[in-house]
């Protein structure tokens with residue numbers, strides 16, 4: 196049954212910084228103030244480059260719907276995982292990264308100890324109830340010195356934060372609207388994923404979870 200969630204639900208007090216591993220931090224509620232603006236930008240981006248369910252090189256359709264903004268975008272089909280300058284579905288460049296996205300990612304990285312962060316891509320994930328992201332590493336980026344900054348909006352989820360080997364048991368991290376996870380340095384290549392999102396209704400995002408994943412790809 197769907198549950199109604201309070202607008203500012205959080206687990207630890209907003210503003211706390213929890214270490215997850217060396218170089219990995221959970222910034223509780225870091226995006227709360229910016230959240231409504233970020234969601235409006237997601238809608239604008241998706242009106243140019245719509246959400247779509249990508250196909251893996253092995254031929255499976257991903258349950259999470261994705262789009263991108265920035266100089267490049269992450270894409271997958273039977274030919275492989277890669278970054279492209281042109282959205283293959285529209286034939287146009289990916290929408291530019293909004294200034295508010297750039298500032299938010301920069302400030303979150305800085306709060307986690309990574310200065311001068313300038314991502315060139317933001318992968319936007321949209322989760323419907325029941326959808327999940329299996330354990331994986333972000334390894335399509337040429338420059339892996341920069342961290343990943345990951346912003347959660349809408350419905351809550353359980354984030355799996357694993358080790359450097361796939362077999363390492365992942366830690367289960369509950370994430371709610373406004374939480375930001377940053378992982379870089381010795382944690383940059385850790386496995387991570389998301390358990391199936393539970394049904395619910397969020398006042399700003401409806402029956403959905405969105406995730407912004409900022410990366411330096413080139």
Ligand SMILES: O=C(O)CCC(=O)C(=O)O
Pocket residue numbers: 318320328333345347354387388389406408
């Ligand atoms: O949705 C999330 O919290 C994580 C997203 C993710 O792992 C990815 O896009 O690589």
